[in-house]
Amino acid sequence: MSKETYFVDITNREISQIPFQGKTAFKINATSDEVQLLRDKMNGIDHGDNLTFGRAHIPIYPYHHDKGNDLYDDNMVQAYQLMYELGDELTQSHIESMGIMPES
Numbered sequence: 001m002s003k004e005t006y007f008v009d010i011t012n013r014e015i016s017q018i019p020f021q022g023k024t025a026f027k028i029n030a031t032s033d034e035v036q037l038l039r040d041k042m043n044g045i046d047h048g049d050n051l052t053f054g055r056a057h058i059p060i061y062p063y064h065h066d067k068g069n070d071l072y073d074d075n076m077v078q079a080y081q082l083m084y085e086l087g088d089e090l091t092q093s094h095i096e097s098m099g100i101m102p103e104s
Contacts, residue, residue, distance in 0.1 A: 001031040008083055010076075013042040026094070028086035038086075041079035048072030077102065 007016050007025040015035055019025065030038070051068025077100060084095045095101060 003029040003031055005029055026083050026091045027088045028083055030086045034086060038082050041075050044075030045072055
């Protein structure tokens with residue numbers, strides 16, 4: 001399966017083969033299966049985000065014991081890990097500078 005260039009806007013959970021106008025995006029080279037895996041991670045981020053929204057309205061539940069928060073964080077880290085593996089030098093450098101990658 002051949003790899004193609006994609007642009008990823010993780011904030012808006014968008015993946016496109018056309019560069020985003022006026023937006024900073026991560027550039028990756030990926031197969032369609034790898035893009036689907038990244039979409040799955042972004043869907044997991046959205047799902048975790050929706051779960052934390054409900055918890056946020058009940059102040060007696062501490063956020064650090066929240067499955068939605070863990071789901072959001074885990075999928076976010078996995079999405080960045082995947083973008084790092086598939087990304088060009090600029091993408092990898094930017095992700096490294098964020099300090100989000102787990103220590104090896």
